[in-house]
Amino acid sequence: MCRWDAWRSSTDRRRRLLGTLWITKFIGGLIARNGVRIALATIVTLLAAVVIVGTQLQPQIANSAMRNNSVSGGGAGNGVGCAGQPPSTSGAVCYASNDLLANSITRAVSVATRPTPTPAPKSQAQSFADQPPNTVGQPCHDSYMFVPKISAWTTPPGCYANIFTPDRSQYSAPSTFGYCNWWVEALHPKQQDILYGSEYARSTTPVVGAAVWFPPNVQGASSAGHWAQLVAIGPDHYWLLITEMNFGWRGGGFGKVDYRYVHVDPAAGVVFVH
8 A cells, every 4th residue: 555545544534533523522512502302303303304305306316317218219219118108109208207197187188178070970771760669649559569570461569460440539530531541641630631731741761650652552552552651660771660541451441450561662652751
C-alpha cells in the first residue's frame, strides 16, 4: 500500500468516526436537553420523512424509465408492452399509474360518444314476421296457429279446426248474410266499403287484418272469385291463416265460418286490401 492509499484510508476512518461521534453527540444532546421520550420522537419523525421522500421519488423514476423504454424501442415499437402493459396503438408512449387510468377513461368516452349506426332496412320476410296475428271479432283466439308441416288442405290446430255459425245480431255489414263478402265486411265495421273503396291500398304483399281477394278458381275459389280475411302469417312467411265464410270444406258453407291455410301467390293475382 502506498502512502497516498494509506493516508486516504486513514482519512476515511477518521470521517466515519467523526460522523459516528456527531450522531452520538446529537442524540446525547437531545436526551440531555429534552429527555428520552422527546429524543426518540424526533428520531422517528426524521426516519419517516426519509421514507416519504423516497416513496415520492420512485414513481418519477419509474415513469422516466418506462417512457425511455418506449422511445428507445423497448416498448410498443417492437411489439413488447412497457412494464407488462399491452402494446400502445400509437407506438410512442407507455402509461403508468394515473396516466394509464386517464388513457382508459379517454378511450371509454371515445367509444361511448361514437354515433349509433343506422339499422339496416328490414327484409320483406322480417316485415312479415313483425306483424302480430289479428283475431278481433272472430270466434277463435288460440295463440297456436301453424302446425309444423302444412299443405293446401291441412286442418289448422285447436279451435281453428272448428266450423262456426256467427250470431248476425252481433255484427253489422251491408251485404247479404251468408256470403263470403258479408263476413269480411262484418270484421271491418268502420271500413264496410273495404271491398270496393278506392281509398284502400291493394298489393300482393300480405298484411295481417287485410281483406284477401282470390281470383276465380285460385286456391279453392269458385268461378266468381272469393273473399276472406288474413288472420296470421306463418313462420316460413309463405303459408297464411285466413278466416272465411261460405266455403264448402270440412262442413263449412253458406252462413258458416271456417279457418284455412293458403299461401302467398302474387303470380295468380291474390290481392290484399287494407
